[in-house]
Amino acid sequence: MTTEELRESLLMAPKNGYTKLSDAQRAEMESYCKRYAAFMDACKTEREATAWTVQEAEKLGFKALVPGMELKPGDKVYRNNRDKSIMLAVIGEKSLNEGANICAAHVDSPRLDLKPNPLYEDSEIAYFKTHYYGGIKKYQWATIPLALHGVVYRKDGSVVTVTIGEEESDPILMISDLLPHLAADQMQKTAAKAIEGEQLNVILGSQPLEGEGSDLTKLHIMKLLNEKYGLIESDFLSAELTIVPAGKCREVGLDRSLLGAYGHDDRVCAYAELEAIFNIGTPAKTAVCILADKEEIGSVGISGMQSTCFETFMHDLCHATKASMYRCFENSFCLSADVSNAFDPNFAETCDRRNNSLLNYGVAICKYTGSRGKGGASDASAEAMGHVRSTLEKAGVIWQIATLGKVDQGGGGTVAAYMANRNIVTVDAGVPVISMHAPIEIVSKLDCYETMLACKAIYLA
Ligand code: MN
Ligand code: MN
Numbered sequence: 059m060t061t062e063e064l065r066e067s068l069l070m071a072p073k074n075g076y077t078k079l080s081d082a083q084r085a086e087m088e089s090y091c092k093r094y095a096a097f098m099d100a101c102k103t104e105r106e107a108t109a110w111t112v113q114e115a116e117k118l119g120f121k122a123l124v125p126g127m128e129l130k131p132g133d134k135v136y137r138n139n140r141d142k143s144i145m146l147a148v149i150g151e152k153s154l155n156e157g158a159n160i161c162a163a164h165v166d167s168p169r170l171d172l173k174p175n176p177l178y179e180d181s182e183i184a185y186f187k188t189h190y191y192g193g194i195k196k197y198q199w200a201t202i203p204l205a206l207h208g209v210v211y212r213k214d215g216s217v218v219t220v221t222i223g224e225e226e227s228d229p230i231l232m233i234s235d236l237l238p239h240l241a242a243d244q245m246q247k248t249a250a251k252a253i254e255g256e257q258l259n260v261i262l263g264s265q266p267l268e269g270e271g272s273d274l275t276k277l278h279i280m281k282l283l284n285e286k287y288g289l290i291e292s293d294f295l296s297a298e299l300t301i302v303p304a305g306k307c308r309e310v311g312l313d314r315s316l317l318g319a320y321g322h323d324d325r326v327c328a329y330a331e332l333e334a335i336f337n338i339g340t341p342a343k344t345a346v347c348i349l350a351d352k353e354e355i356g357s358v359g360i361s362g363m364q365s366t367c368f369e370t371f372m373h374d375l376c377h378a379t380k381a382s383m384y385r386c387f388e389n390s391f392c393l394s395a396d397v398s399n400a401f402d403p404n405f406a407e408t409c410d411r412r413n414n415s416l417l418n419y420g421v422a423i424c425k426y427t428g429s430r431g432k433g434g435a436s437d438a439s440a441e442a443m444g445h446v447r448s449t450l451e452k453a454g455v456i457w458q459i460a461t462l463g464k465v466d467q468g469g470g471g472t473v474a475a476y477m478a479n480r481n482i483v484t485v486d487a488g489v490p491v492i493s494m495h496a497p498i499e500i501v502s503k504l505d506c507y508e509t510m511l512a513c514k515a516i517y518l519a
Pocket of ligand 2: 323354495
């Protein structure tokens with residue numbers, strides 16, 4: 059063999075995904091990304107993503123799974139977990155004792171939650187106090203357009219949904235930063251301290267009502283909230299209101315190859331799973347799609363991936379089809395569909411270039427996440443990686459490998475470990491992201507599309 063032939067047969071030669079796409083695939087990718095962008099515009103919180111999913115799933119014939127229901131291959135069911143997370147399944151031809159093919163993503167994203175008692179006035183400006191949720195760089199949240207999303211349980215027990223800042227005619231909200239002229243002290247601080255948690259106060263207004271007192275601006279804001287939503291101040295005590303970046307998912311770059319939006323992590327994988335499970339017909343093994351909450355704070359709580367709401371759903375599926383849930387888990391496979399860090403030449407020193415995911419190289423398969431000596435990682439086996447590799451290759455999906463930065467640079471985790479703890483073979487995979495956890499994150503259209511194809515291939519494996 060010549061050196062050239064040896065190189066070709068022995069060495070890897072990763073190529074940009076655009077060298078592999080046909081014109082028809084490009085057109086499909088573009089229309090997929092339009093649908094994804096519309097989903098992103100409609101869903102900025104886990105509640106909104108759950109509500110959207112219920113609505114779309116029902117249109118496609120999915121029914122709420124109720125205990126005692128009989129299920130046969132091809133049946134489509136879902137369970138809405140308290141409006142905060144959702145699980146869907148399409149019953150396969152084979153028994154659930156032979157396992158399910160699961161894709162698990164999360165639909166919560168880093169943001170600023172309102173404190174329980176948020177509304178105050180200082181120097182005749184009205185504000186909301188916030189407490190950040192998930193891993194953010196606090197300085198990124200000052201001086202950008204913000205919106206208010208959430209629900210409030212009012213005193214009379216009724217629920218009202220709040221959205222302010224997304225319509226063209228809506229006002230936006232903002233957090234201030236200090237003018238550079240007076241920032242000599244601030245600029246000496248570390249980036250972690252330049253804007254501190256208790257400075258993430260959201261400006262609500264500046265126009266006092268007529269009358270006496272030191273709360274006339276606050277009172278004005280409360281009056282407006284009362285007129286629009288019927289709220290009184292104590293209603294904040296039973297609310298889930300959150301501050302997110304205002305605005306829509308936009309194409310990024312002169313070639314329009316990228317998408318910029320709030321919360322690609324991890325609604326980009328959530329949407330990929332949904333389109334996949336909506337378009338698989340009757341699979342061989344039962345397909346399960348999970349959109350979890352609370353991943354950004356450790357997958358804890360009743361709507362997080364550690365919750366036994368997953369077991370309850372799987373138990374009901376298994377019971378309805380006369381299978382054992384533990385046997386099902388033992389034979390199942392889970393793609394933990396979550397984003398990875400795309401290589402960013404601006405911060406090249408934080409990554410091992412040979413092992414990092416790249417924009418436009420397809421869905422990124424991550425053997426392990428974790429930190430230090432793989433601490434907290436699920437660390438998929440050679441067999442699990444082999445299963446994913448052969449499944450994706452067979453389906454013609456463009457894929458690449460990913461790791462989370464240089465050794466000892468930092469780290470993180472996904473829901474993978476919690477699925478693997480249940481005796482389910484699990485591998486991490488997802489869309490590479492630039493500026494992860496920033497108010498606006500960037501992904502490539504090609505990677506979004508290939509991740510949907512990867513979910514589909516896993517469901518049909
Ligand atoms: Mn994530
Ligand atoms: Mn995240």
